[in-house]
């Protein structure tokens with residue numbers, strides 16, 4: 001069997017605060033398999049964002065291992081970690097974080113150029129991805145000229161631009177009105193399912209969680225099924 005796209009082994013993460021050390025993750029374990037979509041539903045402040053940042057190689061664990069397709073990210077140089085993240089992991093945030101001075105298409109092109117894809121190929125892929133999300137005629141708009149739902153669709157297209165094995169999302173539709181959130185979420189799930197990507201999606205919305213394959217929560221710094 002191939003390695004899980006993402007695995008966490010005994011992952012610990014603690015923050016130093018004025019009140020002392022705050023242990024947020026205390027031995028978290030997770031196997032995220034290709035094609036499965038896992039909901040992360042946990043009360044505010046229990047460590048969802050911390051978990052996603054550590055799983056996404058944006059923060060290093062204080063102990064334990066984060067394995068991407070079986071490869072331990074622990075011993076890598078900063079550059080090698082960045083390259084591994086860029087080539088294998090897509091991130092969608094609650095707020096789109098698109099670059100305001102670039103068009104929608106350029107926002108989807110840029111991560112591909114960073115991954116050394118030739119510009120023409122990157123542009124073709126960006127147009128194809130944007131079309132998937134119903135944005136074929138919005139590619140030349142800057143983010144401020146797009147609706148909230150359109151901005152978030154572009155952010156999803158950007159996350160998928162380098163063909164990630166893993167998609168991590170932190171309240172990806174949390175900033176949208178209910179109807180738009182519902183549609184964008186359905187499109188996100190369809191895009192992830194269609195590509196066989198392993199996804200971990202944090203949400204406070206039980207209805208959205210119910211549309212995923214399984215749900216996990218955080219309890220005392222551990223990932224547990226619900």
Ligand SMILES: Nc1ncnc2c1ncn2[C@@H]1O[C@H](COP(=O)(O)OP(=O)(O)OP(=O)(O)O)[C@@H](O)[C@H]1O
Nearest residue numbers: 015016017022024043044045046047048049050051
């Ligand atoms: N850089 C940091 N320094 C100190 N403490 C932090 C830092 N980042 C997060 N924390 C603390 O760690 C705990 C977990 O935070 P985290 O943002 O991961 O929770 P969360 O479950 O995502 O919350 P929410 O649902 O409200 O976004 C919180 O108590 C938070 O205050």
